Amino acid sequence: MSDNRTVLLIKKKFSSFWKTFRQNKTGLIGLGILVLFALMAIIGPYLISYNAASVEEISTILNPPDSEHWLGTDDLGKDVLAGLVRGSRISLLVGITSTIISMLIGAVIGISSGYYGGTIDAILMRLTDVFLVIPWLPLMLVLTAILGANLLNVILVIGITSWASTARIIRSQTLSIKERPFIERARAIGSSNFHIMFSHILPNVFPLIFANTILVTAIAILSETTLSFLGMGDPTRVSWGMMLHFAFEAGATIIGAWWWIIPPGLAVVSVVLGFTFVGNALDEVLNPRLRRRER
């Protein structure tokens, strides 16, 4: 009976969510883009080979697109399309994992700061302010330079530098939820602080966290790209940013090797746009605040 009820509930929740989300055109476009890139990251690498040209095949270096190499080749004779496909794995991996780290920190700090208030709030918010005002790219660059540029460090660095705005948003949401009578009711029936935070505050900030996660993923992917472009990426795991770094360093700009520059950048823009679309749509569906007033 109670399991049955849970299934019913999930079905009911999802169908009502999907009904509203479906009406959001940009959200659907974003979702489409993301599904496409996800497929590319998951099965793409099995379809296209990615090898440097051997010394004899010098003619395959820096070729513009042709029937064999749809997106041309780079200065080592590697297929740009293949690089793009492999890069999607790294870029998405870094974007998503670092966002998870960032959201965990942001949610814990935001909720506890908002819920407990007082000194805890003061200290946590000072810390948040510090992270908010420290210029974000220099901090990431310096941290990666010191810790060493490898994939794990890049993920960690993006994760621990990007939680501040999330914490702020979640804190203010927590503050407003805390003042609502159902929290007082929960206290009146004898709930513990932990219970209140877990079963009343969290479910109510969750939609915000969720929508924000998607939006932060977009920023995390942009961060990774920028970091890599500036030479602070993992040189052994070539992401889209790293491709652009190599291209820039090899003078692709001056040579006019547009096929090497445009595809990775376009991929970044599309994925970031996809996440932003979906994030905004979720924000509108789950947190109806910007929706126009009807009646």
Add this chain to the structure above:
Amino acid sequence: MSILEVESLTTYYKLRKGMVKACENISFSLEKGEGLGLVGESGCGKTTAALSLIRLLPENGEIMGGSININGRDIAGYTEEEMRQIRMKEISIIFQGAMNALNPVRTVGTQIVEAIKVHYNHLSDKECWERTGDLFEKVEIDRERVRDYPHEFSGGMRQRVMIAMALSCDPFVVIGDEPTTGLDVMVQAQVLQLLEDLRKEQGLGLLLISHDLACVGETCDKIVVMYAGHIVEYAPTDILFKQPLHPYTKSLMKAIPSIGQKRELIPPIPGSPPDLINPPAGCRFFARCPEAVAECERKKPVLVSVTEDHHCACLLVDSKVSDTSG
């Protein structure tokens, strides 16, 4: 001639699900210096009616038909530009919940001066501020306080500011959209008293929108009772209270605790108001009506005069009327 005459006003809201028939066939009239109460529960269309009069409906709201005569001119077909000319000058509105009804980052004085300037552009800045100060005295606020910000006033005081603003360009008709909701009883009584005094002093036509029948009964000369987008009864206050005809009005009356009489809880009206996207074909009160007969489900009642100024929309009353007259 009435200063405000509304004739079969109909306003709908467009929603994805369909048209919300928020307000249909609303007709009433208001004389100079008269107070008219528009009463009903939440969602009955009373605010929609008010916003239609001054044409400040939300974007999805549309006046579908009817006429609105102010001083003999029908403004229902006015363009936005024409409406601008008469808002505040001929018809003005006092909103509920005055905190957000005033711009928080400008002094209350500037906000009133702004209104005066639109309609009296021959006045100098100094004269405008003078006038604002006078208005403040009229609503019993210290005239020095024109330079204060909204958050520096208490709820009752802000409502007085709103009244001062509504009177700033000497309109004929003032609409009060729940002007005392959310205020304390004592402050509410003060504000209502003020409105009543101003109405009588200046010969304003006051349209008071409220959910509180008792309040309206105390301050208005005539009352319109609305239910689910329709007028169910329309009569002078004393007649309405002495002899309510519509079953809905009767149950509303009974729900007011009448002090001095026997303490007893009357049974609640069962059910809830109908969905206004697909309203019932017959009487909209049918499902909750204690006196309903089978015919009520199919036949839509129309507002008919029972006596000269007592109107009611109920088949039962209708048949009684036709019985006696026939």
Add this chain to the structure above:
Amino acid sequence: MDDRNILEVKNLEVHFEARSGFLNNLLSREVPRIRAVDGVNFNLKKGEILSLAGESGCGKTTTGKAILRLVEPTGGKVYFRGQDLSLLTQKELREFRQQAQIIFQDPYESLNPRQTVFATVAEPLEVNRICDNTKEKEERVARALSDAGLKNPRDYFIRYPHELSGGQRQRIAIASALVLKPKFIVADEPVTMLDLSIRSGILKLMMELRDNKQISYLFITHDLSLAWLISDRIAVMYSGNIVEIGGAEQIIGSPAHPYTKALVSVIPNPERSSGTDRKLLEGEIPDPSSPPRGCKFHPRCSYAQPCCREERPLLREVEKDRFVSCHLV
């Protein structure tokens, strides 16, 4: 302690320190104290409904919450069935909370929008670890819902608050209080947000619960006519104090305190021709962080005497079970 009383409140005080941060404390020394509740005394008999009436900011809600220790009192004592509530251990406090519940004003806000009806009503049982058996829990939730006047309670289990009407929501809130089988309920303006036509249903329900389950109520309201309608006794509060307390009919029929007189006179009464015999008070309620000396009501009182400006009046019994705090009565 009189054992006919379920609750005795003696000199209850709640003073808040005006909220300020660490830096503010560093920058300014004086911390303003807001005297929300400033010495409140009353008893509540078993099965009685006592209304606490007054304007917003008079401290009526804070009094209700301080009794349940949802707000910590800064002074005075509250005895519940003879037990001093300020001495309760955490465990005893939990037990107390099962016997004493609260219903809030706004049924749109007092239910967690993301909890189903079942989760809301079952929560008190889970939090207090009252029954672990799923079947029994469902049984109790269903019973509480039907006690709250909802037919076919199981149909409500997986519905969310936004799918229900205002009256239904308030019944859910009542059910979630009833599920613990309380003996005392603080009802904080339970019908204020509801339409007139629904109100009497909720009020009737509360009366029935009093009769069938011997629940005592502290009914907090700003509406004196409502207080008159449903309560046995009424206490009128002004600026943190009770100014008058007595039987409902007497308070409304022959108010003694000038403030009560004024409040009674402004109860809307459509039978009365407009404006006559209304005693409108000038000004507004005093700032609770710096109340006037002497009687707190004296600046607005038309009968004020020199002594009213100096000495704060105490609540005195003027006739049987009728207490007034005014020098002139």
Add this chain to the structure above:
Amino acid sequence: MNNRKYLLKKFMQAMITIFIVLIFNYFLFRVMPGDPIRVLIRNPRISVDALAEIRAQFGLDLPWYTQFIYYLKDLLHGNLGSSFYYREPVLNIIMERVPATLILVGTGTIISIFLGIIIGVVVAWKRGTKIDIIGLGICLILYSTPAFWFGILMVMFFAVYLRVFPTGLMSLPGVAYSSLLDQFMTSLRHLFLPVLTFTLIYIGGYAIIMRNSVIEVLNEDYIITARAKGISYIQLLKRHAVPNALLPLVSMVAINLGFVIAGAIQVETVFSWPGLGRLMYTALLNRDYPLLQGLFLFLTTCVVGANFCADILYSYLDPRVKLS
């Protein structure tokens, strides 16, 4: 709370932030993997004695708190240490590069905020129409574009393909100018592409914030009150919607300074613009830690200072803040 107290509070908060950054900055550069001296010397065959001597010379043999106090003392005297790579005091190097960055970031930010506001208001005004959809779409695309990549595209199109603008640098090295006007025109030509890139990248963000802010304000009750006064739509925007919508933008601009610096680093790198951003990039490549540390501290102080200014501005614009 009165105005002075409010400002004092904000000032204290800014000071605390800077202090935390200082501590952070100090320790950050001391947890570097490996011995900082070895990194510094870059000579694996240096003798133990020589190492100890250098250690003493840099005060690294002292306890950490003494070192920290020395560090603070040096800071107060404007001594940020000296760069490994340039062999010059860090502060001098930074100060030399400030004007170039100021010109780029200053013009870019002012233009992008100005245009962003205008676009945001227009798009919000026409919300729901084609103008809104197209405008918002372009803004979102610009917002999603990495600044450096956009810069590269600009270079490839305007400088390499069309050859109408130089590929980079602030001026041509070793060229004598015939006149002051000539020099000015050359500088302008060099400035054009970087500023254009910078502006376009940030317009999107500002326009989106402004649009959302205006739409939110347009839904407020006081907008209906204003309409009930009979003022025209233009007046409504001018007097109520836009001024109130600008409030959140003030704090956003300050917070966004971090992003602006990020943009400066990328654009300067792509265009070889001799400013702080490019300096940071080269310092990174050379692992020039004292310079990095100095730059980091300098940039952070700038952002904290800007935020403080925004707080002051805000307190004048919104009378409510002093109350809370």
